[in-house]
Amino acid sequence: MSIQINDVVGRISYKCDVLFRVIDIREINGSKEAILFGEDIRLIADAPFHDLTPVGSDMRNEWKHRNEELIEQSLKLFSQDIQLLRQKYRYDVTQGYKQTSEFFQMPGKVLHMDGDPNYLKKCMDMYEKIGIPVQGITCDEKEMPQRIGSYIEKFRPDILVITGHDAYSKAKGSMMDLNSYRHSKEFVQTVREARKKIPSLDQLVIFAGACQSHFESLIQAGANFASSPARVNIHALDPVYIVAKICYTPFMERVHVWDALKNTLTGEKGLGGIETRGVLRTGMPYNKFMENES
Template sequence: MSLKVGDFVTRKSYGNDLLFRILKIDENRVEIVGEEIRLIADAPLSDLTFVSDVERNTHIVEEKKRSESCYRLFRQDSRLMRNRNQYEMTGGYTNNSSYFELPGRILHIDGDPVYLKKCTDLYEKLGVPVSGAHMQEKEMPLQITSLLEMVRPDILVITGHDAYMRSKGEQNEVKAYRNTKYFAEAVREARKFEPHMDNLVIFAGACQSYFETLIRAGANFASSPDRINIHALDPVYIAAKVSLTPFMDSVSIWELLRNTLTGEKGLGGVETKGLLRRGMPVKYIDDRG
């Protein structure tokens, strides 16, 4: 059958291991993006296998099981943290809950509108305030400052699609990565706006991104130390963990990576303070919108 933009496919040369959607078709070359992983790739038409709605639904069910397991773990950790917060704020009197919490506000910039919608839905499910913006990765360094001025976030997520292209260079060469240079430039621009790493916490990167370059550029957290694929929702779990950790505490990097779908081979970072602020009494009204 004739393939078209938006169809779901797998790659024969990779054992049909990952689900992709077609982004662009140019004669016999096709640009594809991962449906659940933040990978972008080129493939010949002859290497692609069409995925029917039935097959895709089966994949979605399996992926949902995996995602739900991660979500339950995150919620479990959040409940434990909330119980501790309540104990600290009420002096151990559990019937006195007259305090409020202000989670860190997130600006999530994503190169994929489908991923952005999935991420913002999850932020809302986790109870984390977020503003989302979609743009191509190459536009991010140009737009980042104006967005930061407008939103004034506590946490910045810069992500989309990436890939290490062996034919373009070695793993320690930025030119060998499809979009790492744009992510790094955006991080550097953000650090001009706010240099302090605890005043603006930054996650940057996607599948196979050049981790070391992103950390050197000023990111608190980044992908991908082992140049592996990361899940579309991994940036959400990292940003949400920082948002919901009290600012007097440091975020445990081990706990943070434990709450992701990819783990330490795909994600890493540096010691960072939490951004949740607690206060009382509950008559306070958040006027930040």
């Protein structure tokens, strides 16, 4: 079978339920095996060549169209939420009276560390659409625990996203054993290192995890939100929607878990967390010169 690195493939045994890109090929005991990254799902997997089938442009376009529809629907719902929040801000800031000055908003700074540059680019594009200030860094999952401390000191984020690829392997052990996961252990260690720098759940809000990640360990390590309670796959953009909800919730209000999850593409099976304070601050009067300084 002629399958090369960067080819898009599906797994026959899983009825091609996820589209993967081949990122590496290795030979084990005379048999070829491919290392796979999900195209839109934060999943890493390996599969023998005999279980792979190339995915043609027609099927890829169909998947792309379907994925874009889901993203557009989630973005529309989120935008409606933001509009309602802004109306509330306007009323609260002016105490119900006709305002004489425009207010400005500071939604908080995000540091997004991602193990996959393609996923990071998709997330950065969505952050830009939503209007969230973000610093994006591509970092191998295994290096994250050593590098996170210096990044926090350098960028001083209000929200930290730690994600990339992950997967649970039943062959490696039980679902509660961190050693049964591709990168959950590294995500947990990274959260712990971040909490050494900023212990407060309100001063630094953390999202951590990827597909099938060890949710319980991530929350216990200090994450506010994490994946994946039911060990299911999550969409590449799911962290962005949770971050956006926190960014546009005032710092005096709490983000209830369901409110953060309802507009994600995966929902409560793939994502969960704890009640968390928002980070948005509103001020006035608005000065157009602030745009040039931000």
